[in-house]
Amino acid sequence: MPAYRPPRIAASEITPEPFFLDRRRFLAAAGGLVLGGAGVADAAELKASGSRYKVEETLTPEKDVTTYNNFYEFGTGKGDPAANSGGFKPAPWRVKVDGLVGKPREFGLEELLALPLEERTYRMRCVEAWSMVIPWVGFPLASLLDKVEPLGSAKYVAFETVVRPEEMPGQSGYFQPLPWPYREGLRLDEARHPLTILSVGLYGKTLPNQNGAPIRLVVPWKYGFKGIKSIVRISLTDTPPPCTWNLAAPDEYGFYANVNPAVDHPRWSQATENRIGEGGFFGSNRRDTLAFNGYADDVAGLYSDMDLRVNF
Ligand SMILES: Nc1nc2c(c(=O)[nH]1)N[C@H]1C(S)=C(S)[C@@H](COP(=O)(O)O)O[C@H]1N2
Numbered sequence: 001m002p003a004y005r006p007p008r009i010a011a012s013e014i015t016p017e018p019f020f021l022d023r024r025r026f027l028a029a030a031g032g033l034v035l036g037g038a039g040v041a042d043a044a045e046l047k048a049s050g051s052r053y054k055v056e057e058t059l060t061p062e063k064d065v066t067t068y069n070n071f072y073e074f075g076t077g078k079g080d081p082a083a084n085s086g087g088f089k090p091a092p093w094r095v096k097v098d099g100l101v102g103k104p105r106e107f108g109l110e111e112l113l114a115l116p117l118e119e120r121t122y123r124m125r126c127v128e129a130w131s132m133v134i135p136w137v138g139f140p141l142a143s144l145l146d147k148v149e150p151l152g153s154a155k156y157v158a159f160e161t162v163v164r165p166e167e168m169p170g171q172s173g174y175f176q177p178l179p180w181p182y183r184e185g186l187r188l189d190e191a192r193h194p195l196t197i198l199s200v201g202l203y204g205k206t207l208p209n210q211n212g213a214p215i216r217l218v219v220p221w222k223y224g225f226k227g228i229k230s231i232v233r234i235s236l237t238d239t240p241p242p243c244t245w246n247l248a249a250p251d252e253y254g255f256y257a258n259v260n261p262a263v264d265h266p267r268w269s270q271a272t273e274n275r276i277g278e279g280g281f282f283g284s285n286r287r288d289t290l291a292f293n294g295y296a297d298d299v300a301g302l303y304s305d306m307d308l309r310v311n312f
């Protein structure tokens, strides 16, 4: 993780980094997950208490999770985000939550970090046919939405990434791979689903810049591009929000983007995936892709009345 110097601001605005560096204290703050007081046995205790949200597969090594990334604001190469994000300042940070809500407001990062945090080990399946298993730390998006009291007219949730060309080389170069800000969106029922989290950490530590510091979306049954990073604004709307990849190439990237081995990308198969960190690209790490990325029991019901080939 790149070191960054806290700017001269009110103490309340600064990310409480030391809080995260001590894994035992971190887990102690993750209410409901710690059954005992033993520091070394925390992982086992998590396994026992959080099984519904813990994929029983080998974790992708932290090194791969933090060096093989997609974050075009820092460049389009897989190593670019780790190499080019050292100057990005994830604190202080504020997230504006507005639109069709009764109580629009801004949240300082420290307030979000004070919410009950949970460890969620999810599969992550990129639309490019690779995948990882990542131990995120975060909280349900629903618990943030509850605080702003969505109106009955709200049907969708729109998200925006920060725009900081001075800190994000991919936003300032001659070649602009995407229009900024990066935008994403969910239907409100998807946003409120218990599997949908805002992540503030991984592997028991604050999010590295390249993974979307200080706060990013994780929707484990959808392709990775739905998991928008470094979020500064969340707006509730009554119309489908603009989504960056969907707008850039609507034939290739749908609004829903549910992981679906039966619907191929126009240029490659989605039937199988390469599990990063487990061998060569065409070796034994090639595995079958699961419907809804393995979360069908939890989420298939959200789409029971839809043709998933049309709404891909
Ligand atoms: N703002 C922003 N968010 C983004 C992206 C991006 O380029 N910019 N890439 C997406 C894609 S394609 C994927 S697969 C995931 C990758 O997350 P990771 O690097 O933490 O594995 O982030 C998503 N979120």
Ligand SMILES: [Mo]
Binding pocket: 070, 126, 127, 128, 223, 224, 225
């Ligand atoms: Mo992706």
